[in-house]
Amino acid sequence: MSAIIPNSFVGGDKGQWRVTKMHTVVGDSLPYASYVTVAEGHLSKENTTEAAWVLRGSKTHARYSTRVEVEQLNARQAPLGRVEADCARLIPICKNSEWWSMPQDERRKIFEEESGHTAISMPYLPTIARRLFHAREMGEPFDFLTWFEYSKENESFFEELLLKLRSSREWQFISREIDIHLEKVS
Amino acid sequence: MSAIIPNSFVGGDKGQWRVTKMHTVVGDSLPYASYVTVAEGHLSKENTTEAAWVLRGSKTHARYSTRVEVEQLNARQAPLGRVEADCARLIPICKNSEWWSMPQDERRKIFEEESGHTAISMPYLPTIARRLFHAREMGEPFDFLTWFEYSKENESFFEELLLKLRSSREWQFISREIDIHLEKVS
Numbered sequence A, B: 001m002s003a004i005i006p007n008s009f010v011g012g013d014k015g016q017w018r019v020t021k022m023h024t025v026v027g028d029s030l031p032y033a034s035y036v037t038v039a040e041g042h043l044s045k046e047n048t049t050e051a052a053w054v055l056r057g058s059k060t061h062a063r064y065s066t067r068v069e070v071e072q073l074n075a076r077q078a079p080l081g082r083v084e085a086d087c088a089r090l091i092p093i094c095k096n097s098e099w100w101s102m103p104q105d106e107r108r109k110i111f112e113e114e115s116g117h118t119a120i121s122m123p124y125l126p127t128i129a130r131r132l133f134h135a136r137e138m139g140e141p142f143d144f145l146t147w148f149e150y151s152k153e154n155e156s157f158f159e160e161l162l163l164k165l166r167s168s169r170e171w172q173f174i175s176r177e178i179d180i181h182l183e184k185v186s
Helices: A067-076 A097-101 A104-114 A117-124 A152-166 A169-173 B067-076 B097-101 B104-114 B117-124 B152-166 B169-173
Strands: A005-012 A017-026 A035-040 A053-059 A087-095 A129-134 A144-150 A174-184 B005-012 B017-026 B035-040 B053-059 B087-095 B129-134 B144-150 B174-184
Touching (some): A053 A144, A067 A117, A104 A169, A104 B104, A144 A152, A169 A174, B053 B144, B067 B117, B104 B117, B104 B169, B117 B152, B144 B152, B152 B169, B169 B174
Antiparallel strands (some): A005 A035, A005 A053, A017 A035, A087 A144, A129 A144, B005 B035, B017 B035, B017 B174, B087 B144, B129 B144
16 A cells, blocks of 8 residues: 555557547647556656657555545545446646645645545545546656546546536646546457 | 756766765665766666666655745755855655555654654754655655755764654654765865
């Protein structure tokens, strides 16, 4: 749980996941890719022939959650790679300079006490499986790569979660967000 | 203040800083280098001919400090590169899996309420200038690269700070620490 998991998302013309929609929510867009491959490690664009883009990040430690929240999340959350999870979403995100110039206590207050990030998300677990990859200190174009897996029949349930999060105060600090809809290649 | 600053420390047989001592405080050692070059960006070992090692990190945002602590630090701290600062210390550090598996509230409590990391350090500013580079999510061998600059006459004052920090509860979670003593090449 405490070791980092380096990960790369490769957008190109083949992969395990087919892109059904790419939507720029806010900020600069990302070139279109037909497929996404999820790979362990930090791949460079040079290693990946004909990739439209390579987004790299690492699963590391929780940045805002308290012990109580971590235990609640651990008790409810589902693993990635469930057979029934035929849909995924890759949502790369940047927060703005106002967010990053705030100290920890103020970011935490907005994240949870004002926006209820964990509280809002909790009822959507374990139906939605999720993993967060950090990328900011790597100097990557996005601060976070968020990855979600669910079955097709729960798509509207997932959209409901996104709508709630995007209406929160925390989302006023989002400067770039790309919403990439994916279906598992059978 | 909110933009990240990617940085590399290159250990080799030439550079702006001459190594006067390399001491492994805990954990695996690092190969000896006679000089250290401080460079902007994330250099790869392939780009740096004849380097013994390249340690990369990024100055990012504060992880534990509250608004009050950040304001106190900003009011007291000195910039890097002062003419009189002819000594430096590069101290790469790893924390253990027990540390990283703790949620934010518990890490904060140990960092400040129990160990007084900021409170202990405050009287040593601005005599000691410091900058912290994060490297954990990059998958680098160290979690942090800490850099200090001071004048030769303040060396024992700096040693006093190190002694206090190394006696704190926080330091019980340090699994690797290399202390690299440096003098500016005139």
